[in-house]
Amino acid sequence: MSTKEEFFAHIEEGYKTKGDFITMGAAMLEGETITGAHVKIPLKTLNRHGLIAGATGTGKTKTLQIIAENLSEKGIPVLLMDLKGDLSGIAEPSPGHPKIDERHEKIGIPFTPKDFPIEILSLSEQDGVKLRATVSEFGPVLLSRILDLSTVQEGIVAVVFKYCDDNKLPLLDLKDFKKVLQYATGEGKKEFSKDYGRISTSSTGTILRKVIELEQQGADLFFGEKSFDVDDLTRIDENGRGIINIIRLTDIQDRPKLFSTFMLSLLAEIYDSFPEQGDSDRPELIFFVDEAHLIFKEASKALLGQIESIVKLIRSKGVGLYFVTQNPTDVPGAVLSQLGLKVQHALRAFTAKDRKAIKLTAENYPLSDYYDTKQVLTSLGIGEALITALDEKGRPTPLAATMLRAPMSRMDILSDSELKEVIGASKLVEKYNKEIDRESAYEILSEKIEKAEKLAEKEQKRSEGTSTKRTSSRRRSTRQNPVIKVLTSATFIRGVLGVLKKVIR
Ligand SMILES: Nc1ncnc2c1ncn2[C@@H]1O[C@H](COP(=O)(O)OP(=O)(O)O)[C@@H](O)[C@H]1O
Ligand SMILES: [Mg+2]
Structure with a gap:
C-alpha cells in the first residue's frame, strides 16, 4: 500500500460514524487534498464544545458559517454572536465561483448553493429582535459577578433583592435597582436596618458606581422588558431546517463588559430552562462566539470562574459552545481543556511570542504519524485547517489537515435592503420590540418617598400649630406598600437565588 492509500484508510477508519454527521472537507497529505478522505463530525458529540482558531484572514469565520449551515440543514438551530457583522450572508445562496468548484472537486463533494433561514437579534439600538432580561431574572449572584463585587x-445586593421580593417591588431595569440601593441608605434606612441589618453608605456608593459603569457600556438597553424567552432560539422552519439566530454585536466590540454580561445571562437562562438531555444523538442548540477573545480579555476572575462552570454544565442540556478566536491561548486553560472539536487554521510565525504560541498549540493536538504539527500550522492555506474532533465514543479523531468545503450561502454580508426585508418578515420582532415600562421598584419607591415627605410636611405644619404632640405616622406610612400585581413568585424566587444557583461553586 502506498503512503497515500494508507493515509486514506487511516482517515476513513478514524472518522467513521454510525449516526448522522456533518462533513467539513477532505484530509490533506503533504499539501495534496486526498479526494474522498472526508473529515466528518458526528452530531452526537457536537455538545462537547469546540474551538476555531487561526490568524486573521485564514478562514475562521467561514468555518463557522460552514458548520452553522450544515447544522441548520440537519434541523439543528444555531446561535451566532456576530461581532464584526460578517455573517448575515447566510440568508442568501452563494453566487458560486470557479475556485469554489475546484475546491469541491478536490474534496469530492458536490457544491450546491443554498440559502438558510435566519433571525436577526440585537442587544442595542440596531434593528432586529431586541434581547432583554429583567434585573430580577438576572439575579443577585450573576449581577454581583458582573459588577465584580466584594x-x-x-451581600448587600442579595439584601436588595430580598427586600424587593418581600415587598413585591419588581426589579425590571437598572433604574429600579439603583433606586432601591439609594433608598436602602437614604429614606428607607430605618426600615432596612430593622429588617436586614445596617447597610453602609460607602458600600452602596461603590456598587452604584459600578452599576453606572455598566450602564455606560449600554447595559440599560439590555435590562428591562420584554424579557427574551430562550426557547425562541430553538425554532425550526417549515422545511425542517434549524433557524440560524444571528446576534449582531458590531456596535458593542468596545464594550466587553456588556458583551460578557449578556453572554453569561443567556447561557444561564438556557441552562435554567432547557431540559436535561441524557445520552442524545444530536445537540439541541449550537452557540458560536466569534472574536471570543473579547469576552476573555477583560473578564474578572469571578466571571471566568462562572464561564468555566457553565461550559462544563451546559453540555448536559444538549448545548454546544464554539469559540472562534485568533490564538488558542486567548481561551483560558480550564475552558480549553473542555473543548472536543478543534479547528486550527494557519498561525503566523513573525515574532518569538508567535513561535511560542505555535509550539504550545502543537502540543495540544494529538500526535500523528503523518504530520509535523508545528510545520503544518504555519503552512496551511486559506480555508484549510488542522482538525481533530471526538468520535461517537468520545475519543479524539486522528489529526487531519483539511481542505474545508466552501459555504453554500453567500460569503458576503446582506445589503441594507436585504437586511430590512429579513427583519420585516420576522415574527419575533413583533413579539419583542414593544417598549414596556411597567410600574416597578423605581416608580413605587418614588411614590412612597413622595408620600412620606408630604406627610412629614403636613405634620410639621400641624406640630407648629399644636406644638408638642409627636407621632409615629411617618414610620407607619413608609411601611405601607402599594398593592401591585406583578411578577409571579416563581420569577422572584429565581431572581433572588440567582439564575445560576445551581452553577455557583
Ligand atoms: N472554506 C472556504 N472556502 C472558500 N473560501 C474561503 C474559505 N474560508 C475562507 N475563505 C476565503 O478567505 C477569506 C477570509 O476568511 P474569513 O473566514 O473571513 O477569515 P477570518 O475570520 O479568519 O479572518 C474569505 O473572505 C474567503 O474569500
Ligand atoms: Mg473572522
Whole structure:
C-alpha cells in the first residue's frame, strides 16, 4: 500500500460514524487534498464544545458559517454572536465561483448553493429582535459577578433583592435597582436596618458606581422588558431546517463588559430552562462566539470562574459552545481543556511570542504519524485547517489537515435592503420590540418617598400649630406598600437565588 492509500484508510477508519454527521472537507497529505478522505463530525458529540482558531484572514469565520449551515440543514438551530457583522450572508445562496468548484472537486463533494433561514437579534439600538432580561431574572449572584463585587457588597445586593421580593417591588431595569440601593441608605434606612441589618453608605456608593459603569457600556438597553424567552432560539422552519439566530454585536466590540454580561445571562437562562438531555444523538442548540477573545480579555476572575462552570454544565442540556478566536491561548486553560472539536487554521510565525504560541498549540493536538504539527500550522492555506474532533465514543479523531468545503450561502454580508426585508418578515420582532415600562421598584419607591415627605410636611405644619404632640405616622406610612400585581413568585424566587444557583461553586 502506498503512503497515500494508507493515509486514506487511516482517515476513513478514524472518522467513521454510525449516526448522522456533518462533513467539513477532505484530509490533506503533504499539501495534496486526498479526494474522498472526508473529515466528518458526528452530531452526537457536537455538545462537547469546540474551538476555531487561526490568524486573521485564514478562514475562521467561514468555518463557522460552514458548520452553522450544515447544522441548520440537519434541523439543528444555531446561535451566532456576530461581532464584526460578517455573517448575515447566510440568508442568501452563494453566487458560486470557479475556485469554489475546484475546491469541491478536490474534496469530492458536490457544491450546491443554498440559502438558510435566519433571525436577526440585537442587544442595542440596531434593528432586529431586541434581547432583554429583567434585573430580577438576572439575579443577585450573576449581577454581583458582573459588577465584580466584594463579598460584603455581594451581600448587600442579595439584601436588595430580598427586600424587593418581600415587598413585591419588581426589579425590571437598572433604574429600579439603583433606586432601591439609594433608598436602602437614604429614606428607607430605618426600615432596612430593622429588617436586614445596617447597610453602609460607602458600600452602596461603590456598587452604584459600578452599576453606572455598566450602564455606560449600554447595559440599560439590555435590562428591562420584554424579557427574551430562550426557547425562541430553538425554532425550526417549515422545511425542517434549524433557524440560524444571528446576534449582531458590531456596535458593542468596545464594550466587553456588556458583551460578557449578556453572554453569561443567556447561557444561564438556557441552562435554567432547557431540559436535561441524557445520552442524545444530536445537540439541541449550537452557540458560536466569534472574536471570543473579547469576552476573555477583560473578564474578572469571578466571571471566568462562572464561564468555566457553565461550559462544563451546559453540555448536559444538549448545548454546544464554539469559540472562534485568533490564538488558542486567548481561551483560558480550564475552558480549553473542555473543548472536543478543534479547528486550527494557519498561525503566523513573525515574532518569538508567535513561535511560542505555535509550539504550545502543537502540543495540544494529538500526535500523528503523518504530520509535523508545528510545520503544518504555519503552512496551511486559506480555508484549510488542522482538525481533530471526538468520535461517537468520545475519543479524539486522528489529526487531519483539511481542505474545508466552501459555504453554500453567500460569503458576503446582506445589503441594507436585504437586511430590512429579513427583519420585516420576522415574527419575533413583533413579539419583542414593544417598549414596556411597567410600574416597578423605581416608580413605587418614588411614590412612597413622595408620600412620606408630604406627610412629614403636613405634620410639621400641624406640630407648629399644636406644638408638642409627636407621632409615629411617618414610620407607619413608609411601611405601607402599594398593592401591585406583578411578577409571579416563581420569577422572584429565581431572581433572588440567582439564575445560576445551581452553577455557583
Ligand atoms: N472554506 C472556504 N472556502 C472558500 N473560501 C474561503 C474559505 N474560508 C475562507 N475563505 C476565503 O478567505 C477569506 C477570509 O476568511 P474569513 O473566514 O473571513 O477569515 P477570518 O475570520 O479568519 O479572518 C474569505 O473572505 C474567503 O474569500
Ligand atoms: Mg473572522
